[in-house]
Amino acid sequence: MLIYAIKRILWVPLVMLVIALMVFVLGIYGPGDPVEVILGNNYTEELADSLREKKGLNDPVYVQYFRYLGDSIKGDFGESYKYPGKTVSELLAPKLVVSAKLFIVSILISTLFGIPLGFYAAIKQGTPIDPLVVSLTLIIYAMPVFLTAPFLIIIFALELGWVPVSGWGGIFDSRSILPAITVGMPGIAVIARLMRASTLDVLGQEFITFAKAKGVSRRDVIYKHVGKNAILPVVTVLGLSFSGMLGGALIVELIFGIPGVARFALDAIFSRDYPIIMAITLIGTATLVIANLIVDLLYVLLDPRIRYSNDN
Amino acid sequence: MCFLTQGLGIAMTINKDQKSTSISPFRHGLNSLLRKRVAMSVIIVLLIVYVVGLFAPLIAPYSYSETDLMNTQSGPTWDHIFGTDRLGRDIFTRIIWGIQTTVIITIVGLITGSLILGVSLGLVAGYFRGKADAFITRTGEVLAAFPDILLIIILAATLRPRIVDFARSIEDSSGINGIVSSGIVDFAVIGIALLPLSWFGMMRLVRGQVLSVGQREYVQAARIAGASNLRILFRHILPNVIGPIIVSASFGLGAVAGTEVFLSFLGLGVQPPHPSLGIMIADVTGRGSSSVSVLTNHPEQILAPIAIVWILIFCWNLLGDALTDIFNPRSK
Numbered sequence: 343m344l345i346y347a348i349k350r351i352l353w354v355p356l357v358m359l360v361i362a363l364m365v366f367v368l369g370i371y372g373p374g375d376p377v378e379v380i381l382g383n384n385y386t387e388e389l390a391d392s393l394r395e396k397k398g399l400n401d402p403v404y405v406q407y408f409r410y411l412g413d414s415i416k417g418d419f420g421e422s423y424k425y426p427g428k429t430v431s432e433l434l435a436p437k438l439v440v441s442a443k444l445f446i447v448s449i450l451i452s453t454l455f456g457i458p459l460g461f462y463a464a465i466k467q468g469t470p471i472d473p474l475v476v477s478l479t480l481i482i483y484a485m486p487v488f489l490t491a492p493f494l495i496i497i498f499a500l501e502l503g504w505v506p507v508s509g510w511g512g513i514f515d516s517r518s519i520l521p522a523i524t525v526g527m528p529g530i531a532v533i534a535r536l537m538r539a540s541t542l543d544v545l546g547q548e549f550i551t552f553a554k555a556k557g558v559s560r561r562d563v564i565y566k567h568v569g570k571n572a573i574l575p576v577v578t579v580l581g582l583s584f585s586g587m588l589g590g591a592l593i594v595e596l597i598f599g600i601p602g603v604a605r606f607a608l609d610a611i612f613s614r615d616y617p618i619i620m621a622i623t624l625i626g627t628a629t630l631v632i633a634n635l636i637v638d639l640l641y642v643l644l645d646p647r648i649r650y651s652n653d654n
Numbered sequence: 655m656c657f658l659t660q661g662l663g664i665a666m667t668i669n670k671d672q673k674s675t676s677i678s679p680f681r682h683g684l685n686s687l688l689r690k691r692v693a694m695s696v697i698i699v700l701l702i703v704y705v706v707g708l709f710a711p712l713i714a715p716y717s718y719s720e721t722d723l724m725n726t727q728s729g730p731t732w733d734h735i736f737g738t739d740r741l742g743r744d745i746f747t748r749i750i751w752g753i754q755t756t757v758i759i760t761i762v763g764l765i766t767g768s769l770i771l772g773v774s775l776g777l778v779a780g781y782f783r784g785k786a787d788a789f790i791t792r793t794g795e796v797l798a799a800f801p802d803i804l805l806i807i808i809l810a811a812t813l814r815p816r817i818v819d820f821a822r823s824i825e826d827s828s829g830i831n832g833i834v835s836s837g838i839v840d841f842a843v844i845g846i847a848l849l850p851l852s853w854f855g856m857m858r859l860v861r862g863q864v865l866s867v868g869q870r871e872y873v874q875a876a877r878i879a880g881a882s883n884l885r886i887l888f889r890h891i892l893p894n895v896i897g898p899i900i901v902s903a904s905f906g907l908g909a910v911a912g913t914e915v916f917l918s919f920l921g922l923g924v925q926p927p928h929p930s931l932g933i934m935i936a937d938v939t940g941r942g943s944s945s946v947s948v949l950t951n952h953p954e955q956i957l958a959p960i961a962i963v964w965i966l967i968f969c970w971n972l973l974g975d976a977l978t979d980i981f982n983p984r985s986k
Contacts, residue, residue, distance in 0.1 A: 357796050357799045360796045361799065361800060365808065368812045368813075369808070480968070480971065480975070481968065483971065484908070484967040484968035486916070486967065488915075488919060488935045488939060489964050491939065492939050492953075492960070496953055585802065585803075588801050588802075588803050588804070589802070589803035589916055592803065592920070593916065593920075596920075597939045608920060608921065611807070611922065614815075619807075619808060619811055619812075622804070623800075623804045623805075623807075623808045626801050627799065627801060630799070630800075630801050631799050634799075
């Protein structure tokens with residue numbers, strides 16, 4: 343257990359080193375000479391040379407890489423190309439907060455609805471409820487957010503007028519309801535499918551038969567024996583399904599006019615403001631890698647079978 | 655459907671070789687597939703979409719970039735059965751061309767990424783093991799740590815200028831005009847952006863299969879009989895792992911189609927005036943207050959593009975599910 347945990351934790355900085363290298367190389371060398379990008383039409387040889395000197399672009403690549411790495415660990419992602427004098431961090435931080443809030447609410451929605459739905463479908467296997475839930479999740483899963491979003495807008499905002507069409511006022515504002523549901527929907531489908539499969543798997547195992555034979559009430563078998571054991575495998579893949587919801591979150595921000603990372607990142611891409619793009623990629627990846635680490639360690643901690651089998 | 659026919663070819667050659675009554679796993683799969691009604695209807699729908707996409711120039715009644723400013727946002731009429739958009743372009747025509755874009759991307763993405771790269775790397779890693787395996791698997795694990803969407807976005811964003819420059823230099827040196835304006839650059843950008851992601855799942859799958867199949871007696875017998883590594887890989891191992899490959903390819907195609915629409919929606923994929931379902935959806939939903947008025951007054955404009963996207967993704971997933979049932983020995 344301890345050895346596994348140490349190995350797993352040491353894997354994180356290694357992955358981040360490689361990812362930072364890729365992001366750095368793509369950001370600095372992918373699009374061409376960064377000095378040309380910064381200066382644009384004001385490009386002259388002298389200006390370019392002095393800028394290169396100032397930004398340390400004449401240093402060897404590995405020096406630049408380690409400098410970027412050291413700075414970004416301290417939260418300094420350099421200066422924006424488009425807004426000279428402003429650091430990437432101060433531009434990005436408020437947008438990240440908005441996006442993170444929306445994403446957390448969506449994760450809660452997909453987990454809180456997905457797990458009971460899948461569980462319910464599995465214990466109702468053999469009744470029409472199970473195939474109904476399964477086909478429902480298949481349909482929802484294939485629905486891209488740019489299908490869900492306009493439909494929800496047309497029905498709830500334009501026809502019924504229950505909520506405003508777009509805007510943002512924090513997560514406790516009525517304007518956050520539709521976007522959060524839209525982002526969370528595919529997550530509900532994924533998690534419900536996983537939970538259903540996992541529950542069915544547990545239901546077929548011998549200790550459930552044994553518990554029933556022992557005379558444990560049906561209610562206790564389902565909630566204490568099946569439920570607890572079925573949730574564990576779902577926990578491990580939560581991290582993955584969240585990374586799948588990320589793209590949806592970006593689109594939803596654009597459609598609902600939420601002042602989060604999406605619009606900011608797109609503007610940065612079209613104005614070739616690479617330090618911002620690099621920072622967003624790096625922060626997003628680091629968050630996911632660490633979230634997956636926590637999930638993996640939690641899983642080992644929660645499941646006694648793994649906890650003990652790894653000790654030998 | 656190219657991978658189906660490809661697999662069929664492999665399966666048939668085996669049958670010819672064996673000259674016995676036993677049927678190959680692939681033929682068995684095909685037989686059970688033909689008996690499944692859901693799977694067959696899904697295949698027919700997909701075939702229609704793909705044929706429409708590939709023959710877009712013959713089917714489309716207008717030109718995709720032809721504007722008619724006297725007749726914008728017209729709503730469905732006999733001349734324009736899905737109506738016209740804000741520039742008076744025929745929506746039906748643009749949908750057919752948009753389908754073509756998505757269809758080409760799925761085929762290109764499948765062949766380059768998951769089929770060629772994924773299958774060959776999986777074969778190498780699973781068969782030769784050792785250092786090659788460690789290197790390929792570790793690289794894949796690092797790439798898998800990226801959130802897919804961010805990696806695709808940063809690749810599409812940073813590589814586009816380079817690829818456009820490259821295409822321009824080819825135009826200049828060869829004297830062939832129109833490479834950049836033909837839209838090939840867009841396909842290249844999306845194809846390359848998808849590459850680092852699409853191979854890993856397939857590689858891991860093939861590797862696992864090869865690891866288990868490679869230990870079987872008939873593989874050892876072939877090796878003792880003096881068969882070369884290549885012959886063992888392609889004649890003895892590959893045909894026996896083809897089932898999971900097809901299942902995974904089916905799910906993968908849905909994902910590739912979704913990603914193309916996603917990138918084009920963001921403006922990072924196919925560039926106007928070339929039509930893409932993603933651009934058409936963005937025109938109606940992604941442009942702030944002006945799109946709200948379109949959504950209020952002409953909701954029919956968005957109906958067809960999202961329906962097509964949904965059908966594509968849904969059908970590929972459904973087909974993947976049906977194929978899993980067929981090829982998974984435990985569910986027989």
